[in-house]
Amino acid sequence: MDNLKRLELEYEGIRGTILDYTSEDNIVSFLDGLKKQIDIKDIEAITYYINEICAWYEKNIKQIYENEFVADPSAHDRNKKILEEIQAEFQMKKKIGKGEKKMYSKIFLSHNSFDKKYGDAIRNLLMSLGLRKEQLIYTAHPLHKIPAGNNIFEYLKQNIQKDIFVIFLWSNEYLKSAACLNEMGAAWIVESDYINMYTPDFDFNNPQYHNCAVDVRQMGVVLKNDEHCKMGMVELKQKLIQNLGLAIDEQEWIYSLDEFMKNIK
Template sequence: MSPILIFLSHSVADIDLVEAFETLLSKALNITSESIFCSSLEGQGVTKGANFVDAIKDKALEAKAVVALISPAYMESAFCLAELGAAWVLNTHRFPIVVPPNRFEVMQATLLGVVGVKIDQEEALTQLLEDIGEALSLPAPKAGVRARAMRDFVKALPELKESIGKAKHVDASIHNKTLADLKSSREAWEATEQELETAKAHIKVLKKTKDAKQVAAVSKAFEDSDWEMELDSAIGVISGLASEVGGGRVLRHMILELLGKPSHPDLNDDYIERAIEIDVYDSDSRAWIHSSDEMKALSKAMEKVEAVFEEHEDAASELKRRGKRHKTDDIRFWEQQVGL
């Protein structure tokens, strides 16, 4: 039997991702699956009849390196965290991989400052695989084999992300950072609005001067950038709301609601839980709460966007010329602008 080289720590809720990542590991490191201990994969986990906890400890001790897929479900599993703690203590080669929507903040308390990478950052993940190979003194596979393995994994990742186990709670560090980011976005928006008001006042003063050519030139210079700055500012605020309300799918429903279009989120899907938790959506009445801070902020930002097209007649035609949506009553405009 091949010696265990890598202990792959994971949550069983992420089994599709685990299988794909295990394939990437074996191909990119030029090792067999037998060299990877993975408790959820048939033939690579605990032998039937053995004590599971003891076996986990033994394998963590036997392995030359620990690789942890730190997903939302992983962070909420007491056993996963215990497994991680044991593996971290017993092994010197530790390679944490953060799985979105988790952020690096979740590692601060859990991993005591150990540097890791995000699973969707291809360049960083490639470097991590090379680091694992060097740490274990493994002969590198042919460049084409590793590149093809990484390409196949990256291609499958968007679909794999959909299968990742969802968290039932938001990590306090992520929640606090999201609130801080939202506050910063609002402050930046307010500062930009003030700059725009100053610029408009400047133009009004210029229009009272006698040099018509100078006035026209200055006004044109401001008008060329004004509408794009205003649009970007308002869209930035809307984009910033996505992380606070639970993601782009929730934000899309909120926009549909404010557009007066049907908006019926699936209450059986975890993505709506955040909106219910912060009182943006009422699950009992199945209605959006327009008095919530988030709905008010979204409504105000959407009104700012509409005002851009009212105040700048060339804005819509310019977007149309660029091949972009320009009608604010069309959900596809918001999908394109916000990236939903």
């Protein structure tokens, strides 16, 4: 079914479920705006309103589940899942129209083994998104390590391609490792998409950091137990859902995000 048609059919149900929970001005405005744009079939504006409604759900879904007066919280999960799926399809068509890569094939977590605590926390959160184990390269974990019989550098050379998404887990130890810096250079050469993450004690004034291949001015996530970190992981989730075609269990994600925040303390 065409995504616009699907949205037309689902709209009243989505609106009714949300308005049964709240009459908050912002969300009502977003719902009204979405309806107007559906009627005139403005995909760019539809995408904007879907983003805003999904962001509202990100902020409120936990409270919805904790509210004793909400008879069926899973209806909100269904709303959010439908909107995310439709949004992902719109984004995919837009990228194809521009001749861009359709999807990520894998995620590569580039790290120093010294920082396994943070690497494991990131790994667990990623898997709660519904990743298959072969979609993550994380050499510190037995389920995502380099296959037996493979040379680690040759394997990474073969797998670090433009359609892989890289998470650079920066630490003071990472900057001391020639192997880590080589991984970074390989990702930079093939122009892989990436995100910068930082251990809490990372020294941003280290001259070596500012001489690295990747753009260190790009906004990243410092792994502290605070709201900036939490929102950064929510934004990463949205990016990965869209570019890996994932369908998630919202309750599992909420639980896993809370566990992630505890584990990086």
